[in-house]
Amino acid sequence: MILILAITIGCLFAGGFYLILRRSLVKLILGLILLSHGVNLLIFTMGDGVRRGAPPIVDKNGVAPINVADPVVQALILTAIVISFGLTAFILTLAYRANQVTGSDDLDSMQGEG
Amino acid sequence: MLPAIVLITLALAPLGLLARTGPRPLVGWALALLPALSFALLLFQLPQVTGTTQIREVIPWVPTMGVELSFALDGLSLLFALVITGIGTLIIGYAGHYMHDDPGLGRFLLYLILFMGAMLGLVLAGNVLTMFIFWELTSVTSYLLIGYKHDYPGARRGALQSLVITAGGGLALLLGLLILGEGARHAGVAPNQIYNFDAIIAAGAEIKAGPFYTPALLLILVGAFTKSAQFPFHFWLPGAMQAPTPASAFLHSATMVKAGVYLLARLAPGLGDTPLWHAALVLVGGFTFAFGALVATRKDDIKALLAYTTLSMLGGLIMLIGLGGKYAAEAVAVNILAHALYKSALFMIAGIIDHEAGSRDLRHLGGLRRMMPATAFFIALALLSQMGIPIFFGFVGKELLIEAALESLLAAPWRYAALAAIVIAAVGYIIAAWRLFKHAFLGTSSPTLAQRHHVADPRGMLVSPAIPALLSILVPLALLPWASQLLAPAASVVYGKPISFDLALWHGFNTALMVSSGAILLGILLARFERPLAALPPHLPAWADGADLLDRLLAGVDRIGGLIMGTLQTGQLRRYMLYNTITLLLITGVPFVLYVLPGLSFITPDPQLRIYEAFAAALIPIAVVAAIRAESRLSAIISVGVVGAMVSLFFILFSAPDLALTQLLIEVLSTVFLLLVFSILPARFANLSSPATRMRDAILSGMVGLLVAGLVLATATTTIFEPLAPYYLENSLAKGKGQNVVNVILVDFRGFDTMGEVTVLLTALLGIYGLLRMRREKQ
Numbered sequence: 028m029i030l031i032l033a034i035t036i037g038c039l040f041a042g043g044f045y046l047i048l049r050r051s052l053v054k055l056i057l058g059l060i061l062l063s064h065g066v067n068l069l070i071f072t073m074g075d076g077v078r079r080g081a082p083p084i085v086d087k088n089g090v091a092p093i094n095v096a097d098p099v100v101q102a103l104i105l106t107a108i109v110i111s112f113g114l115t116a117f118i119l120t121l122a123y124r125a126n127q128v129t130g131s132d133d134l135d136s137m138q139g140e141g
Numbered sequence: 142m143l144p145a146i147v148l149i150t151l152a153l154a155p156l157g158l159l160a161r162t163g164p165r166p167l168v169g170w171a172l173a174l175l176p177a178l179s180f181a182l183l184l185f186q187l188p189q190v191t192g193t194t195q196i197r198e199v200i201p202w203v204p205t206m207g208v209e210l211s212f213a214l215d216g217l218s219l220l221f222a223l224v225i226t227g228i229g230t231l232i233i234g235y236a237g238h239y240m241h242d243d244p245g246l247g248r249f250l251l252y253l254i255l256f257m258g259a260m261l262g263l264v265l266a267g268n269v270l271t272m273f274i275f276w277e278l279t280s281v282t283s284y285l286l287i288g289y290k291h292d293y294p295g296a297r298r299g300a301l302q303s304l305v306i307t308a309g310g311g312l313a314l315l316l317g318l319l320i321l322g323e324g325a326r327h328a329g330v331a332p333n334q335i336y337n338f339d340a341i342i343a344a345g346a347e348i349k350a351g352p353f354y355t356p357a358l359l360l361i362l363v364g365a366f367t368k369s370a371q372f373p374f375h376f377w378l379p380g381a382m383q384a385p386t387p388a389s390a391f392l393h394s395a396t397m398v399k400a401g402v403y404l405l406a407r408l409a410p411g412l413g414d415t416p417l418w419h420a421a422l423v424l425v426g427g428f429t430f431a432f433g434a435l436v437a438t439r440k441d442d443i444k445a446l447l448a449y450t451t452l453s454m455l456g457g458l459i460m461l462i463g464l465g466g467k468y469a470a471e472a473v474a475v476n477i478l479a480h481a482l483y484k485s486a487l488f489m490i491a492g493i494i495d496h497e498a499g500s501r502d503l504r505h506l507g508g509l510r511r512m513m514p515a516t517a518f519f520i521a522l523a524l525l526s527q528m529g530i531p532i533f534f535g536f537v538g539k540e541l542l543i544e545a546a547l548e549s550l551l552a553a554p555w556r557y558a559a560l561a562a563i564v565i566a567a568v569g570y571i572i573a574a575w576r577l578f579k580h581a582f583l584g585t586s587s588p589t590l591a592q593r594h595h596v597a598d599p600r601g602m603l604v605s606p607a608i609p610a611l612l613s614i615l616v617p618l619a620l621l622p623w624a625s626q627l628l629a630p631a632a633s634v635v636y637g638k639p640i641s642f643d644l645a646l647w648h649g650f651n652t653a654l655m656v657s658s659g660a661i662l663l664g665i666l667l668a669r670f671e672r673p674l675a676a677l678p679p680h681l682p683a684w685a686d687g688a689d690l691l692d693r694l695l696a697g698v699d700r701i702g703g704l705i706m707g708t709l710q711t712g713q714l715r716r717y718m719l720y721n722t723i724t725l726l727l728i729t730g731v732p733f734v735l736y737v738l739p740g741l742s743f744i745t746p747d748p749q750l751r752i753y754e755a756f757a758a759a760l761i762p763i764a765v766v767a768a769i770r771a772e773s774r775l776s777a778i779i780s781v782g783v784v785g786a787m788v789s790l791f792f793i794l795f796s797a798p799d800l801a802l803t804q805l806l807i808e809v810l811s812t813v814f815l816l817l818v819f820s821i822l823p824a825r826f827a828n829l830s831s832p833a834t835r836m837r838d839a840i841l842s843g844m845v846g847l848l849v850a851g852l853v854l855a856t857a858t859t860t861i862f863e864p865l866a867p868y869y870l871e872n873s874l875a876k877g878k879g880q881n882v883v884n885v886i887l888v889d890f891r892g893f894d895t896m897g898e899v900t901v902l903l904t905a906l907l908g909i910y911g912l913l914r915m916r917r918e919k920q
Contacts, residue, residue, distance in 0.1 A: 031758040037851075040849040042842070045769060045843075048719060060811070074864075076857075078796050079749060089871070089873065098883045099864075099865045109898055113906075115811055116905060
C-alpha cells in the first residue's frame with residue numbers, strides 16, 4: 028500500500044517539477060497543481076501509518092475505532108488543499124492578466140516590463 | 142558598582158543631545174560631570190586594588206554555558222578606567238568649546254558618551270565574552286565618530302575603512318576567544334568558567350600545551366593588531382583622523398586603540414612566554430614602533446603626524462608585552478599613562494591650532510608662538526614628554542623601555558632588535574616633534590595666516606589640554622609616589638605576580654641612560670636637517686598604500702559579487718527552479734543514495750491491496766504524462782482533473798472522508814477556473830524549449846520523483862517522534878465536544894491555523910480582485 032503511494036507521489040513530483048521548469052506560464056500552473064497534489068499525499072504518508080476503513084471519527088463515548096487513521100495529517104492536508112486552491116486561483120488570474128498585457132504565455136516575454 | 146558605572150554611562154548617553162541647544166561650552170562642561178563622577182568613584186577604589194587582587198561583580202546570563210555579564214576591577218582595569226574617565230571628562234568639556242558652532246554637537250556627544258561606556262565595559266569586563274561585546278561596541282561608535290562629518294567623502298571612506306578593519310579583526314577575535322574557551326575546557330577548567338579571564342590565565346600552562354593554543358592565539362593577535370593599528374593594518378588610524386579632533390584625541394590616541402594592547406597585556410601572564418608569542422609581538426610591535434616614528438617625521442598634517450607617532454607607540458607597547466619580564470610590565474604601565482597624557486594634550490592642541498589658525502598643515506602655519514603663547518607653552522610640555530627629555534614623564538617611560546629590552550630574558554638578537562626599534566623611534570619622535578613645533582610656532586607667519594585676525598589663545602578650550610600637559614611634568618617631579626601606587630598594581634597584573642616599585646627620575650649612570658642620551662643627541666643632531674630628511678627617498682610606492690589596497694579589495698569583492706549575481710540572477714523563474722532542483726538533488730539525494738538506499742526494502746507484501754487501488758494508482762502516472770504532453774488546453778484540463786479525482790479516490794480509500802469531500806469540491810471549482818482562464822489563452826501550446834533542455838529537465842525531474850518516492854518509503858515506516866494522534870483522539874469529544882476528530886482539530890484545537898488559512902484565502906481574493914479591477918480602470 029505504501030509502495031503504490033510512493034510511486035504515485037514520485038510521479039506527481041516528477042511531473043510537477045518538469046512542468047515548473049517549462050517556459051510556458053500555463054504549464055507552470057499545471058505543474059503547481061500537480062506538485063500540490065504530490066505534497067498533500069506526501070503529508071498523508073507522514074502520519075501514524077495509512078489505514079483502510081477507519082476514519083478518525085470517535086463514537087458517542089469518545090472511543091476511537093481500532094486501528095484508526097491519523098487525524099493530525101488529515102487536518103493539515105485539509106488546510107493545505109484550501110490554501111493551494113487559493114494559490115491556484117490567484118496564479119490563474121495573474122496568467123489571465125499577463126496574457127492580456129503581453130498576448131502570450133511565454134514567461135520570457137514578460138521580462139523587463141516594470 | 143562596576144556594572145552600574147558601565148551601564149549608567151551607556152544609558153545616559155542620550156543626555157549628550159542636551160548640547161543641541163543652549164550655551165554650548167557650559168553644557169559641555171556640565172556633561173563632563175558624568176565621567177568626572179565615574180573618575181572619582183574609581184579613584185576611591187585605588188586603596189583596595191593592590192598587587193593582583195581584584196573586585197569582581199557578576200550578573201549571571203547563561204550560567205550553564207559559562208556566559209555571564211562579569212565585571213572585574215584590578216590594577217590594569219583601574220589604570221585604563223581612570224585614563225578613560227579622566228581624559229573623557231576633559232574631552233567632553235573641550236568638545237563644547239571646539240564645536241560650539243556645530244549644529245550636530247548633540248549627536249557627537251551622544252556617540253562620544255556611548256563610546257566611553259563601551260570602552261569602560263571593555264576594560265572592566267571579567268570575562269572574554271563580556272569584553273568582546275564592548276569591544277565591538279567601541280568599533281561601531283568609532284565608526285560613527287569618524288564618519289561624523291558624513292557630508293565629506295573622505296570622512297565616509299575613513300569611517301568605512303576603520304570599520305572594515307576593526308570589525309573584521311573583531312570577527313577573528315571572537316573566533317579566537319571561543320577557541321580559547323575550548324582550550325580552557327580542554328585544560329580542565331570548569332565548564333561555567335571557561336570564558337573567565339582569571340580561569341584562563343590560571344590554566345595558562347595547560348592551555349599552552351594543548352592543541353587549541355596556536356589557532357586561538359593567532360586569531361586573538363589579528364583582533365588585537367587590527368584594533369591597535371599595527372602594521373600591516375595600521376592605515377586605518379591615519380584615515381580615522383577624519384573624525385572631529387575631540388574624537389581623535391579620545392578614541393584614536395588615548396583609549397580605543399589601546400584596547401588591543403590592553404587585551405594582550407591582560408592575557409600575557411597566561412598565554413605569553415612562548416616562542417610564537419615573543420616572535421609575533423616583538424616583530425610586529427617593534428616594526429610598527431620604528432616604522433610609525435619614521436613615517437611621522439615626513440608628515441605635514443599635524444593630525445597625521447600625531448597619528449603615526451600614536452601607532453608607533455602602540456607598537457612599542459605591544460613589543461614590550463612580547464619582551465616579557467618585570468621591567469617590561471612596569472614599562473607597559475608607565476608608558477600607557479605617559480602616552481595617554483601627552484598624546485591627548487597634543488591632539489587637543491592640534492585641534493586648537495586648526496580651530497584658531499584655520500589649518501593644521503605645517504606648510505601653511507608659522508609664528509604662532511607670538512599669537513598663542515600659552516598654547517605654545519603647553520604643547521612644548523607635551524612634546525618634550527613625547528621626546529623623552531629628562532625630567533618629563535616620557536623620559537621615565539623611555540628609560541623603562543630601554544631597561545626592559547636590556548633585561549629581557551629573550552635571546553640576544555631579539556633584545557638588540559628591540560633596542561634598535563626603541564632608538565629609531567626615540568630619534569623619530571624628536572625629529573617629528575621638532576618639525577611640528579618649528580613649523581607651527583616658530584618663524585614667521587605665513588601670508589594666509591597673517592590675514593586672519595583674532596588668532597589668540599582660546600582660554601576655555603586650553604583648559605583641557607593644559608591639565609594632561611602639566612601632569613606630564615608634574616607627575617615625575619612631584620607625584621611619583623602617587624603614580625607608583627597606581628601603576629604598581631597595573632604592572633603586577635601584566636607580570637602575573639605582585640610587583641612593588643618606586644618610580645624614580647634618576648637611576649644613576651647606567652646603560653639605559655647612555656642609550657637614552659645617545660638617542661636624544663642623535664635626534665637633536667638630525668632634527669637640524671629635518672627638511673632635507675623629509676624630502677629624502679624612499680617614498681612608499683603608490684600601490685603599497687594600505688588604504689588604497691583596501692579600497693581596491695572592496696571594489697574587487699563588489700565586482701565579483703556583481704559578476705556572480707549577473708550570472709545567477711537571470712530573472713527567469715525556471716532558472717531559479719533549476720538551481721533549487723539541483724540543490725535538492727545534491728543535499729538530499731546524495732546522502733539518501735549513500736546512507737538510506739542500501740537499507741531500503743522495496744516490496745512489502747500487502748494482502749489487502751485491492752484491484753481498484755492499483756487501478757487508481759496507475760491512472761495518476763498516465764494522467765501526469767498526458768498533462769505534460771497535452772497540446773490543447775482541453776486535454777490539459779482533463780488530465781489535471783483526472784489526477785485530482787484519483788487523489789480524492791485515495792482519500793476515500795484510506796480513511797479520509799473529509800479530505801475526499803474537500804478535494805472533490807475544490808477540484809470542481811479549479812476546473813471551472815481553469816476553463817475560464819484557459820479559454821482566453823492560445824488554443825494550442827507551443828513547445829518553447831529545445832529538445833536538449835527538455836531532456837535535461839526530464840532527467841532532473843525524474844530524479845526528483847525517484848528521490849521523493851524513496852523518501853516516502855524510507856520515512857513512512859519510521860517513528861522517531863511520539864505520534865500526536867492519540868491525544869486528539871482521546872480529547873476530541875471530552876474537550877472539543879465533537880466526534881469528527883479532523884473537524885475538531887481544525888475549528889478547535891488548531892483554530893488559529895484555520896484562521897490563518899482563511900486569511901490566506903482572503904489575501905488571495907483581494908489580490909485577484911485587485912488584478913481584475915486594475916484592468917477595468919485602465920480601460
